[in-house]
Amino acid sequence: MLSNLHREGQFVMSTTISDILGRKKETIDKAVIRFCGDSGDGMQITGSQFTNTVALYGNDLATFPDYPAEIRAPAGTLPGVSGFQVHFSSSNVYTPGDSVDVLIAMNPAALKMNLSDLKTNGILIVNSDDFKETDLRKAQITVSPLEDHSLDGYRLFAVELTKLTRAALKDVGLDAKSMDRCKNFFALGMCYWLYNRSMEPTLRWLDDKFKNKPQLVIANKLAMQAGYSFCEATEAFQISYEIPPAKLSPGVYRNISGNAALALGFVAASQQARIPLFLGSYPITPASDILHELSMYKDFGVTTFQAEDEIAAVSSAIGASYTGALAITTTSGPGMALKTEAIGLAVAVELPLVVCDIQRGGPSTGLPTKTEQADLLQALYGRNSEAPVPVLAPSSPGDCFWIALEASRIAIKYMVPVIILSDGYLANGAEPWKIPTVAELPQIPVHFETDPEGFLPYKRNPSTLARPWAIPGTPGLEHRVGGIEKQDVTGNINYEPLNHEHMVRTRAEKVEGIAQDIPEIVPEGDPSGDLLIVAWGSTHGPITAAMKPMREKGHRIGHVHLRYLNPLPRNLGDILKRYKKILVPEMNMGQLVMILRAKFLVDAESYGKIQGKPFKQSEIEAKIEELLD
């Protein structure tokens, strides 16, 4: 496989000393590794660097960053623990992994919070310098786990990370605190040794990252190399692992998170539509990064407006849309709740708009940094009166790119607000993403009305039912629109009973009609059989992962993953009939399942997990077994 790989960086695997010393090197299929420590320990950077390196090497992978709601809780405490998990493999990877093979725990609090996920006999690297009395107390531990045999079931490597890092950096001229900040790179170096990975990409990254702070470049490089050499020299590990590249479909790849992919998707949509992109947003976790990303793309003519609140954010987007922009607004649950009145206005005036709700744990402020899928019903019904809108959901970080394009296409073609439901897990998780060429992107035709002849603001396109997009500044098209009920065609204010019924039904029909413009669904796995799993959003990974072993066990299982939640794919009802049972795993109390039951009168069963965490593959498997027993 290696020969097939062209790496832009042109780095080469360095021959390691372990080869020379003849220590054991085992080729395995996959590994899951989790870095955890205090928020101040740089675990997110460490994890990202490791991810980047394995991605460049050609492994398939999935990541799961998990950080506390506090910016920086007190050092060493349980709420301050931050983690980053990578699952990388020579096969396809669908989840960040249920349990971990290697756990790096920088302090007792991190160990306490994460140990339960380490596999029996898994590798456990801890910074033994940080297990002093005071450290233990901060983590609310009385006896050191390094001493009470509680870690006997694991391959424990208690390494004096602090001391060793300081020793490595003694000549750099940094103070103790700054030196200690490099100990995550010592740990990273160890992991590179353990998985026979080149340090090259990280070295390059350090050069770039700290280009104005050469001392830090040197220090971190030294720390990483020291970690690497430590494994080499001390024979700490008697074995190292090799995970060959994966057989991904050919193409150019990059690693991408869901939020970055959404941002990129909207830039692409605006380019394809040849109209300016406008984002009106108010920061909120975990959606803020879309605002941050898009605010960097001024060279694409993107206008990003940080509004005074969510209501102003969506309102400004409606104003921009009225004026001919591809207008979007991004938020999470609490902000979504505030936008609903204005979304209703967009429904009434029939303007395109894309609303992204990056779901998080709730209700209310809830669990701001944790994931959940519990805003589906809010997206579908959380507006006064009958105000139907299309709802789409990406199923992986990379899919966010495509969903952004598709939502934009639908919004513009049908003159309708569209809601995208992503979640914290997709938003921050990353996966290798095959980069499309521009030619592969869908066209998004835009027609601004310009002809005053016979122009009427609610004269509909007979096939889409869309009204014309007649933007201010167009001579002869002066007209008035508003949120009061209006006569169809003319748009004049109208309170007549039958007109109202007509308008309510027309707005609904327009959205229903989109079912003809989206693909029919084809189940993964068995096309009919004992069980159909219907799901949406970020549960895609664990369900896909569970499908293979379960089908290999002889179960006849299909999997339908809905990217369109409203309208539903037009053949969904037929598909549902082909299976004996239907299971709907969701990170909520059963929202999609309610829709399916109501619409198709099928006895679909809900499997809800509401823990701020994605499903594990094993949980899905267990549920399948339970149902098919």
Next chain:
Amino acid sequence: MLSNLHREGQFVMSTTISDILGRKKETIDKAVIRFCGDSGDGMQITGSQFTNTVALYGNDLATFPDYPAEIRAPAGTLPGVSGFQVHFSSSNVYTPGDSVDVLIAMNPAALKMNLSDLKTNGILIVNSDDFKETDLRKAQITVSPLEDHSLDGYRLFAVELTKLTRAALKDVGLDAKSMDRCKNFFALGMCYWLYNRSMEPTLRWLDDKFKNKPQLVIANKLAMQAGYSFCEATEAFQISYEIPPAKLSPGVYRNISGNAALALGFVAASQQARIPLFLGSYPITPASDILHELSMYKDFGVTTFQAEDEIAAVSSAIGASYTGALAITTTSGPGMALKTEAIGLAVAVELPLVVCDIQRGGPSTGLPTKTEQADLLQALYGRNSEAPVPVLAPSSPGDCFWIALEASRIAIKYMVPVIILSDGYLANGAEPWKIPTVAELPQIPVHFETDPEGFLPYKRNPSTLARPWAIPGTPGLEHRVGGIEKQDVTGNINYEPLNHEHMVRTRAEKVEGIAQDIPEIVPEGDPSGDLLIVAWGSTHGPITAAMKPMREKGHRIGHVHLRYLNPLPRNLGDILKRYKKILVPEMNMGQLVMILRAKFLVDAESYGKIQGKPFKQSEIEAKIEELLD
């Protein structure tokens, strides 16, 4: 029956001259009469006076005021038409009537907008002074209907109302404009004659209403008496009608609208609970009257706070509830949309709160003065994440009183926000309401925690799952609550996965558990059979009205009217099974029906009417016939 009636006013039916002249007086069972005219013509007052008089007389009745969204659209135009319909009878009355027996149309616009509802051969009284060229033009009519035989199918009485009124008032000393303002009382006088009603109650009302403007008292009295005498003297009508009192259950009655009943209900609830009532509100049609009503009850210690917006309104109520008040907030759809984030906070901190949504036509600003039932799904699901709340709906204006009490009881007992869904039709419509004695009102026990011993903010009552209500100012109970996820019992901030799942499920369980505390449902009509009609809210009237004739035709029909929409009555599933078909008429696109289908997997059929108007009895009958054919 008359002998049984004691009237507080002690007025007596005056013997009319028609008795003496021996003109025909027919005793009939019921009549529907509609006053319509320009918004400036005082139709709402005229209708209310007529209503009051027939109510005092002992008829059962229902009313339907219908006024334009504009304060005062230009006089004489179609959008300026205002109407008031009364249905009164010697039997039970459930609706304001599908079609009208007597139509009083003060101008051509009113005639044009209302004629289609007049029964063939019905009585039509028009002000022929207002059918001049200019009047017709304002109503967009070319040929006068008084001349083109288009009114041939009715018993037309073209009366020079303006001229006759002016003649009657010529000595009072008013200017022409002021005299013309009295012509509605002339018309009212005519109607009193037509239905053999005493003018006494209206005379009394005039004395009170204009006590500081004696000229107006005299003028309006004269106008009314002139109208009465006009019928008497001119023998305009050859027949008059007598509708005996209804056999209502014994007790003291008053006429009440839904909004007034809600206001009264909350005052009663606060008295029964012995805690102050707090209303935080922002004006919006058709909810504002609740604010107006409650702001008059300062003598009951009611605090009414007109906030800067709906968010502040609900927020202030949450603050008041936190401090130990019975706190409510009132609004309509668009305002409800704005309150959802804060309602989620009340769910998370588990505080009592009653939110009244007086539904109106939507989406967005929609039809502000028209009725609709399309906020059910918003009430159930319009919040971020899983935030279940009890939802109640009154089924008649008078029932609003009882729903207010019940919602308050549940909110306090379970420490939970409760939503009441009323609508524009219930809010403004009125019916005779049997006044309860204070002893008949439910008790609403309140327990404020005072004991610091073992106090924990989320230590639940094991049977209700309610947490303690521990209000500021209580020594030793200092504690913190908030919208972030918290540990059960202690209330400390907590992000642990299993705790979150526990809390989400506990909040849901608490609401579900209320099903044990509300009555089982008993269907009206047949206890099993061919068809069950399930409905909620203001559709109660037309469905009840339709039941009798349909059952008399031999159909076996039941009717379940849900006052509790969440949780649903615990025996509902059983009841549904007892009928072959299920029909769910709603003034929306099918919201309750979706819940029933999802929950009970029954093929319930939706019958939606979205015209800003209530169902007609005949529409329900036709639908029943269609289904049972």
Next chain:
Amino acid sequence: MTTATLPVYTKKDFQTDQEIRWCPGCGDYAILAAVQAVFAELGVPREKFVFISGIGCSSRFPYYMNTFGFHTIHGRAPAIATGVKLIRPDLDVWVATGDGDSLSIGGNHTIHMLRRNVGLKVLMFNNKIYGLTKGQYSPTSEVGKKAKSTPFGSVDRPFSPLSLALGSEATFIARSVDVFQQHLKETLRKAAAHQGSAYIEILQNCNIFNDGAWETITEKEARSEQVVQLEHGKPLIFGKNRDKGIRLVGLDLEVVALGNGITEKDLLVHDEHDPNPVYAFALSRMDSMPGFPTPIGVLRALQGVPRFEDLMQQQIRDVIAKKGKGDLAKLLRAGDTWELKA
């Protein structure tokens, strides 16, 4: 935009065929007439005018203007209009709003619009009441107001809309009156000419729910005694006989009678361009000070503050000038990438 091709408009060109649904006698009619007249003079192509409003009687305004019009939701007009301006700074965007729409539910958007200096002209119809919802008191109603929701009188102090605007860094504030047609038109012209947010309080009579709210100003008798008309560069003089003036004592204003040694020279001279907002703030307090006349006209017209929308577009142009126009293909492949050959 070549003025050569600009059609010559009359007031009629700005009228629509929609029936006007205000109460007969409402002050809104006069405001509409003034705006239509002034729009015809401004030399702006009709299609470049956009009227955006919230909800309220006043917010029905766009339906009666033959321009682009958007009747939105309660209180949000400034935010929606900001979106319009950010996409098309060349449009001439006006906001019609009421004391409730702008200062109650819309307060936050109003103050932020002013802070940002978004190039919007805001006509705030101040009738000190909620008209459309039939007569509740508003944030500009006087203390003790008996209205539908305050049968025993309101207890909260009102905003001075223009003080609030100044506290929000407004660059242009003005006050006029529905029935002072010439003055109103002149004020509208000045607002139209201003670069940036223009906040115009128009005292408007709601003859149904708050009739006579501005009587002390509009009554023939009162006009000259209770009103001081601000004119740039002129001293603050008022009175039927122009015999009274306003002077400064420390930081306080004082009403003085001219004569007896007091001359025009002792009076404050109106400077609408004063960069220090303290002067305009002092003026904005006058109407609530007993014994003082109400100032009408332009209280402040600060020049040279760039408009938000221009700065935002400039930033885009600057980045493009520096980096070149974005290349989508490049953007997609940004960062670390790797290629997998077939």
Next chain:
Amino acid sequence: MTTATLPVYTKKDFQTDQEIRWCPGCGDYAILAAVQAVFAELGVPREKFVFISGIGCSSRFPYYMNTFGFHTIHGRAPAIATGVKLIRPDLDVWVATGDGDSLSIGGNHTIHMLRRNVGLKVLMFNNKIYGLTKGQYSPTSEVGKKAKSTPFGSVDRPFSPLSLALGSEATFIARSVDVFQQHLKETLRKAAAHQGSAYIEILQNCNIFNDGAWETITEKEARSEQVVQLEHGKPLIFGKNRDKGIRLVGLDLEVVALGNGITEKDLLVHDEHDPNPVYAFALSRMDSMPGFPTPIGVLRALQGVPRFEDLMQQQIRDVIAKKGKGDLAKLLRAGDTWELKA
């Protein structure tokens, strides 16, 4: 409330057992310490204190105060606290908020609370950044701010929080600094003593996302040169050697060096009770005027304006005094009724 039975509190009595989750070095710690110390002195029973907050780092404050505490939703604390006060005017209600929470999403509630003069003490932690959401610019950030959402610099002008408060009819406004412990405590004491809304801007350092935002004020060197400490009845003097002062020229302020014929007598004398808000407004502009020091302390403490909650409760008492306490049975039977006998 008998002071005789009031326990003697220490700072410790106001600490909770919750782990404090601010970043090490955050200015919030100092504010917490000051508040805990001052609360112990105020002579108010602990259970009467209520701390209400929105969302933000600053809004975590209530968790660390051993009083009643309510951590609500973003921007709504003033509205929620208003509900508390309306029911129990006797409670001592404090609001902890940030520049984003109070001035961005919470702007509307802030201005209306001030207009109404609700008796709340608002501690607005101004770090000129959104801390909790990791570093976006805020409505108090300086123009050109490069932050997460403005990589090319922000273009909108900031609010002056105290000008905005004055434009909203505030009766008490003050400014202090996280690290000026004594000054901060003194300011808190004065706020506690004020009848009505007290809006206190506390300059606070966010050492993670906006470190050094107030450096020019807090640096040892700068303190005396860049800061003028307001003291009621004392002239506005500052400088290491107390050799500079502020005087009035027309409506403008001017920095002058003392000496050379200029004496203290020429300077403005601080009057926090000045009923005319123009003086305080002038002070509130100073920090944004180049060459001027930043005033700290109480800019305005207008006495005698009744509190909203007192007026509301008084109205209830008045009505009861007049009509008698409401009788439910009577109310139910109000208006026209009729009886139907069995």
